[in-house]
Amino acid sequence: MKKIGIVGGVGWPSTIEYYKSICTLSQSYWEKQGHSRPLPTPEIVIESLNMNFTVNNRGSAELGSWNKWDQYFKTALEKLEANGAELLLIASATPHTRLAQISSSVTVPVISIYEAIGKHCQFLGVRNLLVLGTLPTMSSSAFIDGVSKYDLNVFYPSSENSHDRVVGIIDELYHNITDGSLESIDAIVRENLTSANQDNFAVCLGCTELPIAFGTLSVQSDFHVGGITYLNSTVIHSQHVFEACLV
Amino acid sequence: MKKIGIVGGVGWPSTIEYYKSICTLSQSYWEKQGHSRPLPTPEIVIESLNMNFTVNNRGSAELGSWNKWDQYFKTALEKLEANGAELLLIASATPHTRLAQISSSVTVPVISIYEAIGKHCQFLGVRNLLVLGTLPTMSSSAFIDGVSKYDLNVFYPSSENSHDRVVGIIDELYHNITDGSLESIDAIVRENLTSANQDNFAVCLGCTELPIAFGTLSVQSDFHVGGITYLNSTVIHSQHVFEACLV
Numbered sequence: 001m002k003k004i005g006i007v008g009g010v011g012w013p014s015t016i017e018y019y020k021s022i023c024t025l026s027q028s029y030w031e032k033q034g035h036s037r038p039l040p041t042p043e044i045v046i047e048s049l050n051m052n053f054t055v056n057n058r059g060s061a062e063l064g065s066w067n068k069w070d071q072y073f074k075t076a077l078e079k080l081e082a083n084g085a086e087l088l089l090i091a092s093a094t095p096h097t098r099l100a101q102i103s104s105s106v107t108v109p110v111i112s113i114y115e116a117i118g119k120h121c122q123f124l125g126v127r128n129l130l131v132l133g134t135l136p137t138m139s140s141s142a143f144i145d146g147v148s149k150y151d152l153n154v155f156y157p158s159s160e161n162s163h164d165r166v167v168g169i170i171d172e173l174y175h176n177i178t179d180g181s182l183e184s185i186d187a188i189v190r191e192n193l194t195s196a197n198q199d200n201f202a203v204c205l206g207c208t209e210l211p212i213a214f215g216t217l218s219v220q221s222d223f224h225v226g227g228i229t230y231l232n233s234t235v236i237h238s239q240h241v242f243e244a245c246l247v
Numbered sequence: 248m249k250k251i252g253i254v255g256g257v258g259w260p261s262t263i264e265y266y267k268s269i270c271t272l273s274q275s276y277w278e279k280q281g282h283s284r285p286l287p288t289p290e291i292v293i294e295s296l297n298m299n300f301t302v303n304n305r306g307s308a309e310l311g312s313w314n315k316w317d318q319y320f321k322t323a324l325e326k327l328e329a330n331g332a333e334l335l336l337i338a339s340a341t342p343h344t345r346l347a348q349i350s351s352s353v354t355v356p357v358i359s360i361y362e363a364i365g366k367h368c369q370f371l372g373v374r375n376l377l378v379l380g381t382l383p384t385m386s387s388s389a390f391i392d393g394v395s396k397y398d399l400n401v402f403y404p405s406s407e408n409s410h411d412r413v414v415g416i417i418d419e420l421y422h423n424i425t426d427g428s429l430e431s432i433d434a435i436v437r438e439n440l441t442s443a444n445q446d447n448f449a450v451c452l453g454c455t456e457l458p459i460a461f462g463t464l465s466v467q468s469d470f471h472v473g474g475i476t477y478l479n480s481t482v483i484h485s486q487h488v489f490e491a492c493l494v
Contacts, residue, residue, distance in 0.1 A: 012288060015266070019259065019263065023259040035299075038298045038302050040297050041259060041295070043256070043294075043296060043297055044256070044295040045294055045295070046293040046295065047292055047330075048288070048290065048292070049290060050290055051285045051287075051288065052283075052287040053287075079292075079330055079331075082330075083330060084326075
């Protein structure tokens with residue numbers, strides 16, 4: 001198996017989800033191959049960053065305002081490569097909005113979360129994808145550009161009010177408040193369903209906190225609640241990375 | 248805060264416990280200091296090894312039989328230092344039995360689990376310490392040597408039968424079978440309590456699985472069950488590392 005490099009810490013609970021998911025996938029894979037115990041896991045190197053620094057150094061539309069932020073992620077990716085990682089991932093959806101800027105100096109592949117979700121949608125036959133995530137995710141074209149080759153209509157909640165509600169749900173889930181979160185997600189989804197986008201429709205839970213609202217279902221790559229298909233971006237991204245580490 | 252380097256993967260659930268514990272300690276610390284959110288965490292680099300390789304390359308009493316194993320851990324520590332880690336730890340009790348052999352080439356401190364436990368025993372006034380752990384831990388003098396300056400009487404379960412029972416409990420807990428584990432631990436402890444060692448007595452849960460038997464108590468560094476004081480080596484080690492990373 002190839003050595004995997006993970007940029008983590010943004011935030012750390014999400015890093016745990018990715019690491020656990022990759023190790024578990026590896027153990028299941030080798031168990032099915034009849035491998036002896038202890039079941040192998042790939043070698044993994046993790047650079048866990050300080051989220052206080054990343055959040056306080058987010059830029060704006062102004063030219064050069066993202067320099068510090070970009071440099072912090074760029075250095076982390078370079079360190080992982082220098083440490084022998086043969087494929088890289090960022091264990092968080094949000095920094096993917098600046099993937100082009102931060103990954104230009106590394107020579108090993110960075111497995112993009114967009115690419116993983118695009119492929120999974122193709123596999124499921126999804127054509128219309130509502131993405132719920134953090135504000136940077138829902139206000140950038142990066143996701144749409146990242147899945148452009150998959151003939152997928154990606155859209156975000158339409159009103160500023162629903163953006164705020166998604167961010168509010170994420171914040172509550174981060175602080176382990178789950179009461180009513182599933183109902184709130186369901187309401188936002190239904191408000192954004194139209195006759196034009198309801199065919200082959202799915203919702204992408206595009207940040208690590210959102211799947212927590214779905215309890216035990218959250219370990220699956222996709223699941224159905226109230227007639228809606230939900231995609232867990234963390235699990236889909238981890239599966240994609242594990243498959244890449246096997247070849 | 249200093250950058251922390253962690254040798255992980257042996258096993259990976261234990262790496263998660265350490266990482267989570269250090270990040271949580273950091274967030275509580277900075278919250279008490281009135282720091283703004285998101286609360287800072289130290290930068291952490293983790294080299295997660297493949298436990299299948301480490302277990303299959305364990306040596307014997309034969310000279311040179313540990314060479315491959317030693318080299319694997321030695322290289323991991325060196326990589327962490329090269330990556331800017333200013334203090335190092337191994338997120339598992341068992342490899343500490345060969346700490347001298349694997350840490351000779353790094354120049355930054357490796358924070359030993361034995362040192363952390365020794366200090367914590369001094370703080371609690373513990374003088375007699377029964378250590379439960381994996382077979383390498385319970386059959387090596389490394390633990391005893393590692394706490395020698397703390398005037399602590401360290402001992403292991405006395406019979407081979409009780410060693411086997413401890414190893415059996417660890418294996419069940421690793422596979423998430425918790426039924427009866429607390430009672431089994433209690434029975435082993437009582438069989439090893441004598442009039443000579445019962446004063447200022449505590450039990451060290453010297454491997455990551457054992458605290459699982461104690462449910463929610465397992466997040467604490469020490470706790471009391473049935474009149475016995477138990478020490479959680481993972482939490483104690485993490486606290487010690489976090490304190491070292493602050494200075």
